[in-house]
Amino acid sequence: MRSQRYFAAAAAFCLALLAGCGGETGSTAERSVQEGKSLQSRTIVDMADEADTLQKLAEQADWIAKIQVESLSTVESDTAHTQIVPKVLETYKGSYDGQTLDISGGILPYAETKAYQSTDHHESGDETALFYACWSENYVPQEGDVLLFFGDTQNSANTYYELYSYQGMFLLEDGSYTNQALRTGTHKLADDLQKLQGAAAADIPETFTRTENGFRYTFENWGTQTVAVPEQSMEDAIKTYLGEAL
Numbered sequence: 001m002r003s004q005r006y007f008a009a010a011a012a013f014c015l016a017l018l019a020g021c022g023g024e025t026g027s028t029a030e031r032s033v034q035e036g037k038s039l040q041s042r043t044i045v046d047m048a049d050e051a052d053t054l055q056k057l058a059e060q061a062d063w064i065a066k067i068q069v070e071s072l073s074t075v076e077s078d079t080a081h082t083q084i085v086p087k088v089l090e091t092y093k094g095s096y097d098g099q100t101l102d103i104s105g106g107i108l109p110y111a112e113t114k115a116y117q118s119t120d121h122h123e124s125g126d127e128t129a130l131f132y133a134c135w136s137e138n139y140v141p142q143e144g145d146v147l148l149f150f151g152d153t154q155n156s157a158n159t160y161y162e163l164y165s166y167q168g169m170f171l172l173e174d175g176s177y178t179n180q181a182l183r184t185g186t187h188k189l190a191d192d193l194q195k196l197q198g199a200a201a202a203d204i205p206e207t208f209t210r211t212e213n214g215f216r217y218t219f220e221n222w223g224t225q226t227v228a229v230p231e232q233s234m235e236d237a238i239k240t241y242l243g244e245a246l
Helices: 054-060 188-193 231-245
Strands: 006-008 015-019 038-043 045-047 063-076 080-093 100-104 106-109 130-135 146-152 159-162 169-173 176-178 200-203 207-212 215-220 225-230
Touching: 038 215, 054 146, 054 188, 054 231, 063 106, 063 231, 080 106, 080 146, 080 231, 130 215, 176 231, 188 225, 225 231
Parallel strands: 038 130, 100 159
Antiparallel strands: 006 045, 015 038, 063 080, 063 146, 080 100, 106 130, 146 159, 146 169, 169 176, 176 225, 200 225, 207 215
């Protein structure tokens, strides 16, 4: 198990208002959905130790599995954390005994945040606003997503934490795995992933949306480009690295 020490870069936190409450828009089927007020913060993390290759990521993980998100919730302590109840589809390393998966960052009602609760001054839409705590530009999963997860016990019997804070979670979409926090030309792990068969640079959408309680919320992605690795190439590489480590 590994210590996940990190340093949050100074001036890396900002709060942005992306959309105020608006009128009904879209097709007839969508007119019951209003544009909700979206707030977000951004924290960039410099890890004291992290993986510069997929092989190191695989070797350092306590548990590696392909999972589907059955349910999830975001809670705020010192920072926001998203906790996932998974359905394990395939295990590559370690074992699973009902642990919750924990990733940094997440999306939660603004009214449940410390920022909202610490002030008596609220603006129109605050009570229904969603707050996005962006952690190193990592993707926030949704129910039904299929993920490749690298877990770290951190001395906990009940939780697997995302390894190296933001490196240990990949979204499977359109036959490829991506991790939005790994940017090409910036992260050594991203450069290493590009060596895998079929891997290629992939653009990150400028925005993404979430719909809850009759409101559609639009959030900004700060990253520009990451790496997409074909599902089979990623899984074959992990099996090879783990076989070499035995």
